[in-house]
Amino acid sequence: MEHIEVRIEEQAQGERIDKVVTSYRPQWSRSQVQTWIKEGAITVDGKQIKTNYKVSAGEVVTIIVPDPVTLDVEPEEMNLEIVYEDGDVLVVNKPRGMVVHPAPGNYSGTLVNGLMAHCRDLSGINGVLRPGIVHRIDKDTTGLLMVAKNDMAHESLVNQLKAKTTTRKYKAIVHGNMPHDRGTIDAPIGRDKSDRQRMTVTDENSRDAITHFRVLERFPDFTFVECQLETGRTHQIRVHLKYIGFPLAGDPKYGPKKTLDINGQALHAGVLGFDHPRTGEYMEFEVPLPSDMETLLEQLRNK
Incomplete structure (x- = not known):
């Protein structure tokens, strides 16, 4: 305790x-x-x-x-895509459909289960349910996550997130044709009173949230954009893009039902950068778009 x-x-x-x-x-x-x-x-x-x-x-x-509740979260061998690893940190490229950490009713098949099998010494870092996890991305978002392998690394990476010194860039396909080449969305995010599973832009019980965006490519009914997080609120990019009238394609929670054919929101955490907790050296990693998003872009270009 x-x-x-x-x-x-x-x-x-x-x-x-x-x-x-x-x-x-x-x-x-x-x-x-x-x-x-x-x-x-x-x-x-x-x-x-x-x-x-x-x-x-x-x-x-x-x-x-309180001491974390002891739960049976078992290591599971998975074919994780490890982008970088040393004695302090690990960077993984999460596939679409994978939950990051266990929750009631969902104690297996998560990234944490796979990490516990890959790194046997994570169990004491950041509690039982989230060992090593510093930040998260949604189940149906793909891309890069940093994982701490010891308490020193965890504290450093959390502090960097808090100080807004990490680099987190996402690529997304959104509904509508964005008129501006770039911009910043500065709008606080909190729980939606009418649906506790959703977040919304609100001044009540909210936290500051800032997202920068720039247009990469335009299509008649969609736009391909890059978003850079300054803060990291739950569903931040999804909520902010809906707020300005350009919801993510394939997002059943915040977007229209009639959308592009993709199993989850068209959102990919493609770039991740941070200072190494031990050496202080800035490190940046980039992974390409998943094949389903590439396919969607080709279809939009050929329309």
Whole structure:
């Protein structure tokens, strides 16, 4: 059980307690923090508070992080595409349809199961369900993920994400013909009140979200774009592109039902860059589009 104390600084004055705590440890979700508050595991100046409590400068927030629940997440031999690996980090190219980490009702066939078979020493890093996982991409998104192989690497990579110093570029096919060659979407993202499985642009219980985009190729009814993440919110690119009126092709959650023939959203995490946790050297990796997205582009070009 981890015991953490954080003194609130001036710039956090008036912020909600759950937002402050998740900014300290980005790998914690808002809902997870709110549960800990309700259970009394998070206090302010020794007193229990509500989930909507707003902090004041100088207050001391105490967080008692529960030990992770022990679950039977078994290593599974998989044919993972390892792009890079050393003693500290691993970069993997995730295929479409693969879930990154286990969840209730889905404890097998995930990337974590495959990583546990590939690296036998991941189990103690970042909890039982997410060993080594620093960030994630959605089940039906393809592309690059960085994985930490020890606590030092995990802390470094998480801090780089928090400091917005990593490079994460995605390629996407979207509905509609984008009129602008490039732009920035700066719109906060939070849970959709009408559907807890969806995210939406909202000012309520939201977190800052920034996506930069540029057009790579235009077609009559679709556009091929590159998006670069400045922040990494759940479903960020999918939500932001829908917000500006150009939803992803093949995205049943945020896009139209009538779309291109692809099994999942046409979104690929093609470029990933970060400073190596041990050497400090900047490293950048790139993988080509998956064959199904290449096929879609050829079909659009030949129409």
